[in-house]
Amino acid sequence: EAGVAQSPRYKIIEKRQSVAFWCNPISGHATLYWYQQILGQGPKLLIQFQNNGVVDDSQLPKDRFSAERLKGVDSTLKIQPAKLEDSAVYLCASSLAGREDQRNTIYFGEGSWLTVV
Amino acid sequence: LAKTTQPISMDSYEGQEVNITCSHNNIATNDYITWYQQFPSQGPRFIIQGYKTKVTNEVASLFIPADRKSSTLSLPRVSLSDTAVYYCLVGKGYQAGTALIFGKGTTLSVSS
Numbered sequence: 001e002a003g004v005a006q007s008p009r010y011k012i013i014e015k016r017q018s019v020a021f022w023c024n025p026i027s028g029h030a031t032l033y034w035y036q037q038i039l040g041q042g043p044k045l046l047i048q049f050q051n052n053g054v055v056d057d058s059q060l061p062k063d064r065f066s067a068e069r070l071k072g073v074d075s076t077l078k079i080q081p082a083k084l085e086d087s088a089v090y091l092c093a094s095s096l097a098g099r100e101d102q103r104n105t106i107y108f109g110e111g112s113w114l115t116v117v
Numbered sequence: 118l119a120k121t122t123q124p125i126s127m128d129s130y131e132g133q134e135v136n137i138t139c140s141h142n143n144i145a146t147n148d149y150i151t152w153y154q155q156f157p158s159q160g161p162r163f164i165i166q167g168y169k170t171k172v173t174n175e176v177a178s179l180f181i182p183a184d185r186k187s188s189t190l191s192l193p194r195v196s197l198s199d200t201a202v203y204y205c206l207v208g209k210g211y212q213a214g215t216a217l218i219f220g221k222g223t224t225l226s227v228s229s
Contacts, residue, residue: 004160033216035219040221041221042204042219042220042221042222043161043219044219045216045217045218048216055216056216091160091161093160105163105166106163106216106217107163108159108160108161108162109160110158110159110160111158111159111160
């Protein structure tokens with residue numbers, strides 16, 4: 001079974017530039033998450049989608065970050081303009097949205113490493 | 118969401134059993150306990166999940182006392198490849214679409 005795919009794997013940009021990350025979740029997974037992980041810390045949830053609708057974006061810095069999942073499958077996370085403190089790994093994850101008795105295992109991609117200089 | 122507390126780091130040697138304890142004093146009745154493992158340059162990976170007593174799979178065991186205010190992840194006979202960060206998470210594991218909230222995790226270092 002294919003896992004969560006992310007690209008690009010690495011990106012270096014200057015501050016105030018823009019960047020976009022792409023994610024393709026596991027086939028059939030209705031729930032998609034974007035997490036930000038700063039070096040030495042645990043992942044922090046940025047946004048959660050259920051199909052193409054946003055469930056939780058309370059921790060997404062909406063003045064510079066945006067995310068979309070137009071057809072309920074692939075998703076794109078954009079940062080514009082980037083700041084130095086945005087340097088982090090951006091992890092995409094997905095899970096089934098099934099019955100309440102189903103194990104809610106969240107599967108992560110390998111992440112997109114962003115360095116803002 | 119229940120807050121979790123776990124040691125920042127642990128050291129072990131190959132072949133030893135490692136027990137990582139996590140405290141979650143405010144765990145709710147319908148919360149589950151889930152452990153994830155993260156290697157450098159990779160995303161977190163599910164290890165084990167439980168609600169009460171003991172759960173065992175091919176990778177680890179999870180011990181949960183009756184009051185559920187703590188849990189212990191047990192890794193039998195660790196090897197160098199078990200060096201990773203281990204996260205303890207508490208939430209509605211069986212509620213579809215529930216996001217996981219991560220703490221800082223426990224960095225396990227295994228030496229030869």
